[in-house]
Amino acid sequence: MKNNEMNFDQFLNICGGLKQILTEQNVDFENVKIQAEYHNPYFTKLEVNRMIDLIVKNYLDQDKLKIWISNYQIRNIRSSKKLGIIAAGNIPLVSFHDVLCCLCFGCEIFIKMSTKDSILSKYIYEQINILSGSEHPKISFVERLNDVDALIATGGSLATNHFRTYLEKFPCIIRSHRNSIAVLSGKESVEDLVKLGLDIYSYFGLGCRNVGHLYLPFDYPIENLINILDTHYRYVKENTKYRNNYDYQFALLCLNNKHFLQGESLLWVEDKSLNPPIATINFSYYSNLDMLDSNINSDLNKIQCVASNSLLTSVATIKLGHCHDPELMAYQDGIDTLLFLNNIQE
Secondary structure (H helix, E strand, O other): OOOOOOOHHHHHHHHHHHHHHHHOOOHHHHHHHHHHHHHOOOOOHHHHHHHHHHHHHHHOOHHHHHHHHHOOOOOOOOOOOEEEEEOOOOOOOOOHHHHHHHHHOOOEEEEEOOHHHHHHHHHHHHHHHHHHOOOOOOEEEOOOOOOOOEEEEEOOHHHHHHHHHHHOOOOEEEEOOOEEEEEOOOOOOHHHHHHHHHHHHHHHHOOOOOEEEEEEEOOOOHHHHHHHHHHHHHHHHHOHHHHHHHHHHHHHHHHOOOOOEEOOOOEEEEOOOOOOOOOEEEEEEEOOHHHHHHHHHHOHHHEEEEEEOOOOOOOOOEOOOOOOOOOOOOOHHHOOHHHHHHHOOO
16 A cells, blocks of 8 residues: 555544544644634624534534435545635635545545635644655645646636636536525414524625525515524624625615615625625515425526425425534535545546
């Protein structure tokens, strides 16, 4: 076995070691969190710990990892492939699942990190290199991806178009920006609506799993919903960067003479768009659940998650409050990363 190759037991040992690092009291790691927030004010300790808790619970659990891998007939876990990752930086450690998938195959990983998430991600991935115990690092940090066999790229609409232009003949996964939606029936409890707040406000609304549009039944008491969410999530406006965006969007709405509802933590706009600006949420009303079901289906290529406790007949839904609790099989944009990696192996 070459120095840079590994087997599945080694992969599990690395995951176990990383889980220990992330859960134990570690002064160095706490200092990294402080530096990350200083560098990117959206990476508060609350939001960083939210992602760390997810990674520990869902991505590094040994039993879940074994079940995950058992779903595939992996041809070659001792991969000689070089995988490039162009990472987004909208939320903390957003590229971790991609890195985990590549690590599972023993790939040599070259990652171009976002400047927004360079400090936190670099620390975590350096820990993986240390745990790998090889002189040759499993993960290298690069500015250009010149010599890789395949690539995983995530970005906004403009970046995605750029990727497709230059990488169309290259084995790759290209992910575009998506948003999530929620459908309310009007029968939700206060507890359900508080959970909905997690889908809306986690990571300050910057993730593709954040709910940016609400579908409400006609005559829905939206003021009650706004009051409930403001009561539990007004902390977001304590973040200076979020508050500046809130004030900016408020000014734009006023200047454009657009009708909106003002909450303490969000600006509510009746608009069909699924992609509102930060500190803003769009909503629209429906009268027929079956017709709404059909409309959502027509927009699925723009949607990451559909959160609802209601029964939609043909759309897969996630319970309110669970958009940011994906398991290992919940691949972004519905593209199976492990299957892609397995198909490009020698």
